[in-house]
Amino acid sequence: MSDTHDPERNRLSARLGRTVKVGTNLSGAGLTFAANSLFGGDKGDERIAKALAAALGKSKGPLMKVAQMVSTIPDFLPPEYAEQLSHLQAQAPAMGWPFVRRRMRAELGADWQSRFTEFGKEAAHAASLGQVHRATLPDGRAVACKLQYPDMASAVESDVGQLKTLLGLFKRLDGSIDPTEMIGEITDRLREELDYQREAKHMALYGQLLAHEPYVTVPEPIADLSTDRLLTMSWVEGEGLSAYEDAPQEVRNTIARNLFWTWWKPFTGYAVIHGDPHLGNYQVTQGGESLNLLDFGCIRIFPANFVAGVVDLYRAVRDDDFDATYAAYEKWGFENLTPELVEVLNVWARFIYGPMHDDRVRSVADGVKPGEYGRKEAFEVRRLLKERGPVKIPREFVFMDRAAIGLGAAYLRLGAKLNFHRLFEDSLEGFDEMALAARQAEALNRAGLVLQA
Template sequence: MSEEQDPERNRLSARIARTAKVGGNLSGAGIAFAANRLFGGAESDENIAKALTSALGKTKGPLMKVAQMLSTIPDFLPAEYAKELSQLQAHAPAMGWPFVKRRMRAELGPDWQAKFSDFGREAAHAASLGQVHRATLPDGREVACKLQYPDMSSAVESDVGQLKNLLGLFRRMDGSIDPREMVDEISDRLREELDYERERKHMQLYRDMLGGKDFVHIPEPVPELSTERLLTMEWVSGEPLGAFEDAPQEVRNGIAKRLYWTWWLPFTHYAVIHGDPHLGNYQVREGGETLNLLDFGCVRIFPPNFVGGVVDLYRAQLADDFDAAYAAYEKWGFKDLNRDLVEVLNIWAKFIYGPLLDDRVRSVADGVAPGEYGRKEAFQVRKLLKEKGPVTIPREFVFMDRAAIGLGAAYLRLRAELNYHQLFEESLEGFSEADVTARQQDALSKAGLSD
């Protein structure tokens, strides 16, 4: 469909309006940033972060989502920035019934209401890119209808440009990390999140990879009632992870183990990860016996050799083999390395891999609060990179790191005590890049993602 036929598709006027709005908000933050750099003092970073948060909080939509995303990557933003950005509210006000009727008519035709026996007028959930309505099909199935807000394609393209400006400013002023490949990666994933047809295929991919597993349930999509901007799927219910923080240790450990396999099995067997570790994307069912995994907009499909690099680095850390670690980072995609940079990267690797290297029952990080997971190590790494760097973070690292941190934070919330080394070794049984390649190709083909 052309832009003339579909005025919502990346309209130039909408992009200009969005750029003006976001740019205006960020320019105010930029002034505060410059003033604090010149006149700032001990609270300089904190003041800059508050200015950025205030600016981004006015934009809503994709850039706010990106800011929240960056706040979960502890090796990227200073603690003051992350603390402020993490407070941005993901829940935008829901669009009203007139919008819902227009969207449903545009996606399913003028007789769309006949396709449902009941359709909730009020949104059950509203977020930065769309909202969800609960409905019932004529055959009695309860479904969730995820509707994308108008002009989101325009908003994404405008906000991607602003993101580059924002992170370019960070690069010039901080100097520890070159974020250019990270920006490209985040931008591509954000564009993919607008394609609900792709998200439907991601759901099918996960149903294929984890089908028959008793530790997780993946909602079933309804293809005949789904489009690029409408995703209809099985309605699922469960309790939040937070509801089990005071459950018996055995229950909490069981939930944590199910989280482990839900995340690691697709990665080590198919080179695929669920890239959004937000705790709201997990629901606990049957008193902790199984999980619901939700929201498949941000799924990262890796080249299988990247998984090989992750495994190589694990084995290098286990053997304390510096040269093997150096080769593993190169396999990951890190460029222009030297011994000093690899020594700095190993600080972060020893933290991330720490629980996997320690063959005993333990917490994922002793004495660390969920919101502080990785902060101490990240600060040390950033400080050293300012002296020895910068380092260019490869694209593939972004969501791997983000998901690992998110998973670790969930383990801390649950106060789980597991033998992570044994779990990881079990997930690597019979591992080979050739097998991962074959499994991935087959799974992507079945899900319609092999193009």
């Protein structure tokens, strides 16, 4: 069969052409950005945001994933930008059987099909970096085979370069936040997402940390059927959170409580977070009694003193102790702070910690829609930083903030009402930084992982 009729080769050619297309798309968006910032008046930001979203919508792949990441960090972009980017969906047409067959042969050898009794030719799920196929092992276990698209490493580097250019322009024109460290953090995590061997270790780590918890199930990686570009894991099934938005209040509260512990237990106990709060990464099982946690490409492992800083800030804001908040931000990694900048950062801290300081059953944010969670407060922070900043956000802040906001939005989607103060206090019971560091070192060693830079 000629090259012109090879579906995989045609798709691959299209993907290889993405660098030029992305550059053209973003150049147009960048020009619109600059022109509207200078001449656009009150509606300039809105027009820039629409141009940026339109450009990214044409690019697909890693850059769209990055755009989704930054759209869920409220203080990273103006609200107009976040609103437009939040509509982007990291879905891509699945590549066909010729690609699947060649990828599996390349990763497992010419006899790869003998390793399975069944292998679905159609993808069960396709996203920006790869696609998933359901298969069955000879012992009867159902598994998910996650295949990485070709040329993703070069695509990531190209897309990250475009993002740096665009956000560099944003930094010069806006001036409220220096995103240098944030871009570096996002870049590092995105590169890690291409390493499926690392993701398998992340999955194994979470399997250890949550092994005895009845409220969550973590898929099990299948080591001898996994490589750098193929990740095979046990197949899990459940329903999306949206299926429970009209469930009885107690069911919704149970789901939200399970989400809290699934996220906070690894963080306060081992200084590890699941950094991708996308609702598709949670499945509800057993009628709302338990969850499946999915996708371990974006896991953030912190030094123990960062978690201590989070706890210190919680207590400092609770006690209205300005000097203690100053010290907590420094422990987080904020540099060149001034009392004026700390006052601005405290606007955000009081919002994030507010539900945890309020000892009553409540929603996480009364009268706020899920997609607007944190937007008003972030806008106020950016306004004040334009007067008193800029502030350079430390890289450790990025996925901590992103995951917390994603979790809050999930609570709002569920209409959950909980005593967040009691939950958080329970999560801190017996907290000790040195003991946390020791537990973390042991867990990382078992999983073959190390602290991230």
